[in-house]
């Protein structure tokens with residue numbers, strides 16, 4: 001989706017930025033991990049296929065994705081954005097006849113960042129973004145039956161079981177954005193600030209480029 005190509009969302013401990021080509025090598029490295037492949041029901045891709053996938057996430061109207069950055073590391077402009085990456089979060093519009101229905105996927109790829117509240121913070125940010133910017137009214141999450149952590153996290157957001165596929169060993173959870181959800185999640189959106197991504201990135205590059213140049217000269 002092009003709607004978020006210049007969007008940076010700043011939370012308390014994380015920053016969400018659009019998935020760009022410079023993120024692909026690290027992303028590809030993550031997805032080579034068999035545990036992540038299993039937890040996210042993903043097939044390994046070649047680096048070239050991963051670049052094609054990034055392009056489709058950027059351009060296709062039914063997909064919206066952000067890369068999750070560690071805000072503490074990102075706050076130091078001398079640290080490259082790629083070195084702050086901890087995971088990704090996606091919204092996928094699954095039904096062309098109903099643009100208010102979306103599948104939500106999240107991955108905290110770096111194991112040392114799991115269990116520290118980032119998953120919850122990002123999920124809340126993405127739900128808020130989906131409701132306010134994309135007009136989503138119903139969210140679904142498809143999760144492996146053995147992925148107890150992910151199931152527990154979505155249930156914290158009042159997702160309920162919609163169906164179970166024993167064949168695919170997968171549960172589909174769903175949540176409708178009613179008034180209670182609006183009050184609970186959207187009532188106080190001050191925790192999340194939206195900024196222009198390109199401007200932020202340009203100012204970081206001004207800081208990191210001389211460093212990179214001097215290193216290259218060594």
Ligand SMILES: CC(C)(COP(=O)(O)OP(=O)(O)OC[C@H]1O[C@@H](n2cnc3c(N)ncnc32)[C@H](O)[C@@H]1OP(=O)(O)O)[C@@H](O)C(=O)NCCC(=O)NCCS
Nearest residue numbers: 039106107108114115116117118119120143149150152153
């Ligand atoms: C699932 C995932 C997104 C959760 O994010 P996280 O940052 O690790 O989770 P958080 O610390 O925000 O905790 C969120 C909730 O998950 C549950 N949870 C977290 N760690 C847990 C653990 N070790 N055991 C059981 N439940 C756990 C809890 O319900 C927790 O809420 P609570 O602390 O209020 O009780 C993350 O672990 C992850 O990406 N794992 C690998 C990939 C994956 O499974 N993706 C989901 C595919 S559908």
